[in-house]
Each structure stands twice: as C-alpha cells, then as structure tokens.
Amino acid sequence: MIGPSSSHTAGAIRIGLFARKIFGKNPEKVLFRLYNSFAKTGLGHGTDKGLLGGVLGFNVDDSRIKNSFYYAREQGVAYNFEYLARDDRYPNSVDIIFMDTNNNVLMEISGKSVGGGEVQIDKVDGFNTDIRGDYPVLIMVYKDQKGVISNISKLIQDQNVNIATINCERKEKNQEAVLTICLDSVLSIETVEEIRKLPDMYMVRNIDKLEE
Amino acid sequence: MKNIVTFQRLLEETRSSNKRIYEVFQELESYMLERSIEDVRQLMKRNLNVMAASVRDGLSHYGPSPSGMSGELAQKILRRYQNPNKSAFNPLLGKILTYAVAVSEENQRMGRVVACPTAGACGIMPSVLIAYAEEYGFNEEEQVNALITAGAIGKIIAQQMELAGAVGGCQAECGVASAMAAGAVVELMGGTNEQIVHAATLALKNIMGLVCDPVAGLVEVPCIKRNGFLAIHAVTASEMALAGVESFIPPDEVVKAVKQVGVLMSPLLKENSEGGLAITETAKKVVPQP
Numbered sequence: 001m002i003g004p005s006s007s008h009t010a011g012a013i014r015i016g017l018f019a020r021k022i023f024g025k026n027p028e029k030v031l032f033r034l035y036n037s038f039a040k041t042g043l044g045h046g047t048d049k050g051l052l053g054g055v056l057g058f059n060v061d062d063s064r065i066k067n068s069f070y071y072a073r074e075q076g077v078a079y080n081f082e083y084l085a086r087d088d089r090y091p092n093s094v095d096i097i098f099m100d101t102n103n104n105v106l107m108e109i110s111g112k113s114v115g116g117g118e119v120q121i122d123k124v125d126g127f128n129t130d131i132r133g134d135y136p137v138l139i140m141v142y143k144d145q146k147g148v149i150s151n152i153s154k155l156i157q158d159q160n161v162n163i164a165t166i167n168c169e170r171k172e173k174n175q176e177a178v179l180t181i182c183l184d185s186v187l188s189i190e191t192v193e194e195i196r197k198l199p200d201m202y203m204v205r206n207i208d209k210l211e212e
Numbered sequence: 213m214k215n216i217v218t219f220q221r222l223l224e225e226t227r228s229s230n231k232r233i234y235e236v237f238q239e240l241e242s243y244m245l246e247r248s249i250e251d252v253r254q255l256m257k258r259n260l261n262v263m264a265a266s267v268r269d270g271l272s273h274y275g276p277s278p279s280g281m282s283g284e285l286a287q288k289i290l291r292r293y294q295n296p297n298k299s300a301f302n303p304l305l306g307k308i309l310t311y312a313v314a315v316s317e318e319n320q321r322m323g324r325v326v327a328c329p330t331a332g333a334c335g336i337m338p339s340v341l342i343a344y345a346e347e348y349g350f351n352e353e354e355q356v357n358a359l360i361t362a363g364a365i366g367k368i369i370a371q372q373m374e375l376a377g378a379v380g381g382c383q384a385e386c387g388v389a390s391a392m393a394a395g396a397v398v399e400l401m402g403g404t405n406e407q408i409v410h411a412a413t414l415a416l417k418n419i420m421g422l423v424c425d426p427v428a429g430l431v432e433v434p435c436i437k438r439n440g441f442l443a444i445h446a447v448t449a450s451e452m453a454l455a456g457v458e459s460f461i462p463p464d465e466v467v468k469a470v471k472q473v474g475v476l477m478s479p480l481l482k483e484n485s486e487g488g489l490a491i492t493e494t495a496k497k498v499v500p501q502p
Contacts, residue, residue: 003318003323006331006376041429044431091483116375184246
C-alpha cells in the first residue's frame, strides 16, 4: 500500500473505491463528510487524497493517490470536504455523497475504516449494510414484494454458487428495499443480467472482493 | 475446517496435528481464500519483496520531510553501525533499528509499504525479518514461514479487537506489530509454538497503554522513531521467550486486557491529535504538509 496510514489512507482509498463500485459510474460531483479521527488527523494522514483517489478508481498501491486532487480536476470530478465531530459516529467514518452538477443527490454511502486497511460499508442510501469486501457481494435495490428473494436465490443456486450471508431491509411495505448477498464465489455476468431482468429491480451491483 | 480466533485454539490445533503455527495457518488461509497453499505463500513472498524494497527505498531518500520534523534519521543510524566502535548493539540490532526507521520514513513520504498490521507500524516486521535473514542467512522459505507466523498472531488479535489507533491507541498498532515480530523471530530461531505465542504475549503485555498522539495529524512524530523502539522491543520479547520465560497471564487474557485499555483510553489520545505530544507548544507550531 501507499502510506502513511492503513486506516486513514488505505482504508479511505478502499471505502472510496467501494463507493465508486456501488455508485456504478464515473462521478461528476462528490461531497465527503469526514467524522472524528478522520476529520481531525485526516489532512496529515492523506485521508482526503485517499477517499478521492478511491472514488476516481485508484487502488491502495497506486502512486497517483498522492496527486488525487490533480487527477480529479483532470477528469472533471468536482469535490468538496466537510470535517465534523459527532459522538454517535465511529472514530474513522465518512459519508460519500454523489451528486449531479445541479447538486441533486444521486446516492449516499457511509463507510468506516476499522484498522489495517479493513473497511465496512455500513449504509447505502439510508439502508443499513454490512459489506466488508471479504466476499464477492451482490447489492440490489428493488420494490418490496413477495417472492423477490426466492427468485434471486434460485438464480444464484442455478449457477451452483453458495450464499455466505444475506441481509435484507426495507423502508416500509411495498416500498424500496435493499438486499445484500455475500457469496462464496463470483457470479457470471449472465446470472447478474438475469437478476437485473427480474421485475421492479431498480439497481443491481455485482462487486468482487477487495484486492489484498 | 474451523476458523481459529484464539491463541488457545491455535496451540491446541498445533498439538493435535503436530504442526508448526505457520503450517496450521497457511492451511486455514488456503481454505478461507479458496486458493492453494502455494498461492498463499506466493502472496506472502510478494509482501516480503515489497518489505525489502521499502527498506531500500527508505535508505535511499535524502533531505528533510515536508513538515521539517524528521528526515535522514535512518541514514544517521546506519552510519553509526558502519563504524561500530563502542556501540551497545551488535550488527543485527543495529540493522533492525536502521531498517525499522527507514521503512517508517518511507511510509511518511507516502512511499510503498506493507501495512503490517498497519501503516503506522509498518517498519517493525520488515526490519526484524530482513535483518535476521541478512545476519543469519535465513532463506526465502524460512522468512515466509516467519511472516505467516506473524500473520497468524496478527489475525488472531484482529479478530478480538480493531487494529486502529483511533479505536485502540498505538498499542493496537505498534504494540501488535511488535507482538507479531516477536513471534516471527522465535519461528526463525527455531523456538517452539508455545514460545512463539509467549513472545507475542510478552511484547503485547509490555506495551499496553501506549497512546496515539501524532503531531499535526501526521504519521511522523512520534511514529517514525517509535517503530525503531518497538522493533527492538520485539527482539527483547523473543529473547525472553526463547530462554523459556512465559507470560504469567495467558495470551487470550492479555488481548482482552489490551482491548479494555483501548476502550478506557480517552478519545483525545486516540489518533485525534488533541492530547499528549500533539498539543505541546512545539507541536502546535507545526503546519501539516503531508
């Protein structure tokens, strides 16, 4: 990895990279809200460069991290940082808010860095998640209704892939729901496409585990 | 195959299978990652190569750091051991001290390092591994065995507590690195599995309470020099364990105690630069320029 901190630099890069993969496209404008230790020692630890570099698609070994601000400008990605202190948030945590050029919020992802470069994405658009990058993960947002989970798990079973963990949450009945499935191996593009074609699927993301 | 989350289980496993700690853990990792043991060892070799490169890079950089707080520290130490007239340290310890500081300086300038277990503590493991290999001629396979042993120690601790200065203070970073390095040395020197675990425990136990108070939010003061101190600390622990000294408090209980101390530690002293060295008169004058 590129120094100086595994929690504040490498962890930040991986949260940014994860957020980019969940967002699923090149960002136009990103707001980073850094909390507690991330906010207080982030400048010296390169946390801002790390988060931005991750969102730009750089990995922990990429020497471009040092010059993330330059590359963001070059790629036309607008960015802003806010530094906050909040007792109810984990010491090393961040909200990454993807926006369009008119400042409409497109997606909000929260993550925390738990040490040694290990990270957890704990919220996607207000839904609780527990994504750590240690398994390939499938993230789906869809309209809450009967049979969705069974349809999805059938498609996964058809490809002979084992489900490691499964986590489902909804805002309220028949409204938006999010399903996070950690898998023991990666799904084929065809299976992901089949899932994408299921009725009332708003978003499907198939993300491989983080590189060592 | 069942995951191993305590030192007690690890030692039970080594006894019942009559294997070294690294053998048990490379099998476990191979199972967890769904990769061959050879792949796991290859991954470790890659880390070993990055470690060796970080020592070389750390020693070939001149000039002060951007903040002006450090610079050329490893070179200074290296020069002392090139002319070891009346040094208290033998060439091995001189190298360990030099390399630990060199890698940590490389980390400070955003160079490439192996987080082991963290970047703030990245000088400790490479310094010990590489210096012992150079002085005693350990080959690559033996170094990989030691690195996997260290990994086992780090992973077991990491499954009990989070290894971040912001959560557990420096004891969770440099303290754990030192425990890993102590175990690695005992593996290299042919100690028993029990001695490996006791070395790690002794190192961890005797660094409990260490706070994380980085000046100006940089991973520089006191981090760089501290890597040198704690690399030598690891050797002290390994020497005691190899002599047959055991920790009176068992390993898993020590880990619990370290975790508790981390919880009790004020947040001002956990990577927030709001206490300790970070708020001294001199520290306040430093402008962070990473």
